[in-house]
Amino acid sequence: MNNSYAFIFFIALLIIGCQNPKDHVELSGKIIDQNSDSIVLSNSDGYRKVIEVSSDGTFSDTLKVEEGRFRLYDGNEYGTIFLKNGNSTSFTLDTKAFDETLKFEGDDADKSNVLIAYNLLQEKYLDSELLYKTPEEVKNTFNKLKADFESLKLKYPYIDSTYFAADDEGFDKMKLSYLRYYENQHALKKELAGKPSPAFTNYENFKGGTSSLKDFRGKYVYIDVWATWCGPCKIEIPFLKELEAKFHNRNIEFISISVDDARRSGTMDKAYKAWRTMVADKNLTGTQLITGNGWDVEFIKKYKIDGIPRFILIDPKGNIIDPDAPRPSSAKLTTLLEELGV
Numbered sequence: 001m002n003n004s005y006a007f008i009f010f011i012a013l014l015i016i017g018c019q020n021p022k023d024h025v026e027l028s029g030k031i032i033d034q035n036s037d038s039i040v041l042s043n044s045d046g047y048r049k050v051i052e053v054s055s056d057g058t059f060s061d062t063l064k065v066e067e068g069r070f071r072l073y074d075g076n077e078y079g080t081i082f083l084k085n086g087n088s089t090s091f092t093l094d095t096k097a098f099d100e101t102l103k104f105e106g107d108d109a110d111k112s113n114v115l116i117a118y119n120l121l122q123e124k125y126l127d128s129e130l131l132y133k134t135p136e137e138v139k140n141t142f143n144k145l146k147a148d149f150e151s152l153k154l155k156y157p158y159i160d161s162t163y164f165a166a167d168d169e170g171f172d173k174m175k176l177s178y179l180r181y182y183e184n185q186h187a188l189k190k191e192l193a194g195k196p197s198p199a200f201t202n203y204e205n206f207k208g209g210t211s212s213l214k215d216f217r218g219k220y221v222y223i224d225v226w227a228t229w230c231g232p233c234k235i236e237i238p239f240l241k242e243l244e245a246k247f248h249n250r251n252i253e254f255i256s257i258s259v260d261d262a263r264r265s266g267t268m269d270k271a272y273k274a275w276r277t278m279v280a281d282k283n284l285t286g287t288q289l290i291t292g293n294g295w296d297v298e299f300i301k302k303y304k305i306d307g308i309p310r311f312i313l314i315d316p317k318g319n320i321i322d323p324d325a326p327r328p329s330s331a332k333l334t335t336l337l338e339e340l341g342v
Contacts, residue, residue: 022086028060032094035075043070082111142175192323198302206288220252223312228274229264233309239328254286261294
């Protein structure tokens with residue numbers, strides 16, 4: 001009997017040993033309140049995979065990849081996932097709190113989970129208020145973020161330090177970009193604040209007809225330059241609505257100017273339709289305008305806008321108070337408007 005068992009065990013080992021290792025990733029999961037009927041995986045090398053999500057939020061698929069990090073999109077929201085052929089990986093997610101609930105399980109799951117934790121640290125320290133702090137305050141904030149990131153790494157001692165090389169490099173680039181933003185913002189304010197505002201003329205108004213900056217002379221004007229594809233722009237929408245409600249019937253006009261264009265949408269016609277659809281679907285308030293030619297208009301160029309959202313505050317005489325005003329989500333904006341007596 002002992003010889004028989006030994007023979008069976010030997011044959012089992014041969015069978016297992018002769019099996020080819022998986023040459024693909026097995027990916028599955030469940031999404032609560034999914035934003036789309038599919039998720040998309042992509043990376044900077046051009047890889048793209050669309051995975052269908054069922055009506056109950058579950059999905060399962062196999063894919064072949066080059067080992068590394070990938071963006072995981074559900075609608076416009078995204079996280080980062082580590083994938084490697086041979087791995088079986090799953091995740092759960094509630095889109096109402098995307099980063100806070102995204103959790104990975106399976107092979108190399110912690111290589112994904114640590115990136116989500118790092119992203120949450122960035123959200124904690126790099127909020128919109130940091131844009132209005134001094135260079136010294138920016139440096140101190142980044143020092144705290146760096147210390148917390150190093151502490152986070154220590155919780156995963158089994159992950160090789162080389163895995164974080166891109167994050168360490170990206171950290172220094174982020175810090176430099178914030179300091180440069182401060183320098184550029186300071187220079188822009190020095191150049192434009194107090195001077196007559198560049199004008200926009202005959203921009204299409206969502207409610208009909210056209211509008212020009214001169215139409216609002218005698219009022220304070222708060223302008224939001226945005227686009228339908230811009231994630232940070234859309235984050236500000238609920239705050240902007242609250243602000244408009246708070247200052248309703250006061251001497252201020254809230255204007256949103258879309259720079260949607262063919263570069264993102266394929267054609268100007270599609271860009272235009274995307275603008276009208278979002279304004280209607282999200283019931284955007286205030287005066288909703290579109291340049292009609294994306295970024296390639298004098299108003300955008302004269303305000304040196306090369307990134308959005310950008311917010312501008314103009315006084316009743318048409319002079320610039322702030323060419324890079326606080327965002328609606330910043331308490332500084334409400335304080336500023338109250339101080340102006342709006």
